[in-house]
Amino acid sequence: MSINPDQTIKFSPMHRLQWEEVQQKDVILYPEGMVELNQSSAEILKMCDGTRKLDQIIADLEQKFAMTGLVNDITAFLEVALKNGWIQQN
Amino acid sequence: MAGSNKTNPTTALRTGITPPRWLLAELTYACPLQCPYCSNPIDYAKYQSELDTEDWKRVLTQARKMGAVQLGFSGGEPLTRKDLPELVKHARGLGYYSNLITSGYGLTEEKIIQLKEAGLDHIQVSIQASSQELNDHIAGTESFQHKKEVAHLVKKHGYPMVLCVVIHRENIHQMPQILEMAEELGADYLELANTQYYGWAHANRDLLLPTKEQFEQAEQIAQAFKEKVAGKMKIYYVVPDFHEDRPKACMNGWGTTFLTIAPDGVALPCHSARELPGLDCPNVKDYSIEQIWNESKAFNFFRGYEWMKEPCSSCDEKEKDFGGCRCQAYLLTGDMYAADPVCSKSPNHPVIQEAIDSARASALSDNEKPLIFRNSKNSRLLS
Ligand code: SF4
Ligand code: SF4
Numbered sequence: 001m002s003i004n005p006d007q008t009i010k011f012s013p014m015h016r017l018q019w020e021e022v023q024q025k026d027v028i029l030y031p032e033g034m035v036e037l038n039q040s041s042a043e044i045l046k047m048c049d050g051t052r053k054l055d056q057i058i059a060d061l062e063q064k065f066a067m068t069g070l071v072n073d074i075t076a077f078l079e080v081a082l083k084n085g086w087i088q089q090n
Numbered sequence: 091m092a093g094s095n096k097t098n099p100t101t102a103l104r105t106g107i108t109p110p111r112w113l114l115a116e117l118t119y120a121c122p123l124q125c126p127y128c129s130n131p132i133d134y135a136k137y138q139s140e141l142d143t144e145d146w147k148r149v150l151t152q153a154r155k156m157g158a159v160q161l162g163f164s165g166g167e168p169l170t171r172k173d174l175p176e177l178v179k180h181a182r183g184l185g186y187y188s189n190l191i192t193s194g195y196g197l198t199e200e201k202i203i204q205l206k207e208a209g210l211d212h213i214q215v216s217i218q219a220s221s222q223e224l225n226d227h228i229a230g231t232e233s234f235q236h237k238k239e240v241a242h243l244v245k246k247h248g249y250p251m252v253l254c255v256v257i258h259r260e261n262i263h264q265m266p267q268i269l270e271m272a273e274e275l276g277a278d279y280l281e282l283a284n285t286q287y288y289g290w291a292h293a294n295r296d297l298l299l300p301t302k303e304q305f306e307q308a309e310q311i312a313q314a315f316k317e318k319v320a321g322k323m324k325i326y327y328v329v330p331d332f333h334e335d336r337p338k339a340c341m342n343g344w345g346t347t348f349l350t351i352a353p354d355g356v357a358l359p360c361h362s363a364r365e366l367p368g369l370d371c372p373n374v375k376d377y378s379i380e381q382i383w384n385e386s387k388a389f390n391f392f393r394g395y396e397w398m399k400e401p402c403s404s405c406d407e408k409e410k411d412f413g414g415c416r417c418q419a420y421l422l423t424g425d426m427y428a429a430d431p432v433c434s435k436s437p438n439h440p441v442i443q444e445a446i447d448s449a450r451a452s453a454l455s456d457n458e459k460p461l462i463f464r465n466s467k468n469s470r471l472l473s
Contacts, residue, residue, distance in 0.1 A: 014250045014278065016187055016211065022109055022157035029187035031212045031252045031279050032326060034111070034160060083321075 007089040010050030109157035110349040121167040124230030124463035127291040133473030152379035154184040161186040182209025194240035214252040220267035253277040258298035284330035288362040299449035337414025337430035344392035362417040
């Protein structure tokens with residue numbers, strides 16, 4: 001499964017992304033499970049709001065953190081996210 | 091206290107206590123079904139009192155504050171509580187991810203919509219078998235067609251659909267049909283829960299425990315199916331530990347992750363802990379969740395490793411399985427400090443083979459005794 005660059009990406013309605021105060025972490029919640037996210041993974045997933053395509057997500061994150069060369073890291077993470085069902089396309 | 095002269099661990103707040111993550115709210119012991127493997131205590135009929143709405147709201151608020159985030163509304167049948175939508179709404183407001191664990195009995199489309207609006211995240215429907223005849227027999231109630239309808243409605247209204255089937259000797263031969271049914275119903279998650287032998291399942295073990303060959307065959311079928319539906323349906327396979335030689339890491343460690351509140355408000359480190367003697371499990375009417383989690387005798391009882399006996403105390407695997415399940419140790423050896431007898435290092439390990447042999451003999455016998463169904467009459471008779 002790989003990311004289609006021509007389609008927008010949105011967070012799965014079957015999962016919930018939420019900040020946990022006690023853990024000081026963002027987590028993904030789903031039936032019988034919870035995944036704790038590090039900060040960069042959480043930032044990437046928050047960009048998946050159904051309005052942006054892959055290149056926009058990369059551009060926006062690079063701008064937000066004043067960094068360049070994030071293409072590979074972001075793409076690789078989004079592919080994992082897609083495989084796990086955390087995000088969807090179309 | 092059975093078979094031990096250990097002193098109780100200190101009740102002072104110790105460092106290294108992790109906050110609860112999962113809260114199981116057993117709203118009621120009332121249930122229209124009569125599953126002979128029910129995990130409720132055998133003597134449930136004597137616990138008549140139930141927490142009221144305000145008590146439950148307080149419990150939810152306090153546990154959330156400590157870090158609990160996964161919430162299961164269970165029972166009995168939680169739908170028998172009229173205040174369920176109100177509690178769901180309260181939970182959603184606090185940020186819980188909440189799950190209704192139901193037999194589907196009494197669940198209408200109207201209620202499914204109402205609960206969705208209140209903020210319920212998912213619904214787990216249990217089905218007893220893949221055929222009407224066997225389902226209705228095991229449930230002790232006519233319920234098969236309605237359960238299938240409920241499964242459709244759950245999907246229709248946008249919930250992730252979790253189907254749960256408890257596996258035992260009466261239905262294990264239906265594994266291929268059970269998997270087909272799950273696919274046909276469009277389950278997003280399928281929980282294949284091999285019966286754990288506590289509560290009513292313990293009383294019915296001779297009739298429920300499958301043979302090793304049956305287990306292995308069923309597991310193979312389930313594994314092959316898992317690959318086939320990868321990406322579409324997620325399968326949770328709860329292993330049957332009677333045919334293993336190491337115990338399960340029960341509750342991820344006592345008092346580390348899970349908190350169960352029984353219908354009458356008793357707080358339990360695991361939902362079977364009521365069966366253990368001398369724990370003095372505290373009630374949420376008397377103490378806050380924080381006091382219970384940090385300071386109560388019950389929640390500190392089996393924390394850490396100090397309580398262990400040989401062969402566990404000097405075992406290099408103790409951090410992996412914490413010596414196994416305390417309830418199973420107690421039920422099968424009479425000593426709740428003993429190693430879980432599933433472990434091949436346990437001197438009591440032969441009791442497992444005896445149980446397997448006894449179940450096989452029962453299966454081969456011409457006049458097998460009938461299943462004891464879970465209902466108030468049997469509960470009073472047995473306790
Ligand atoms: S296991 Fe069966 S009898 Fe027990 S609470 Fe669940 S549906 Fe009711
Ligand atoms: S001896 Fe105890 S700690 Fe070691 S593997 Fe067996 S149950 Fe686990």
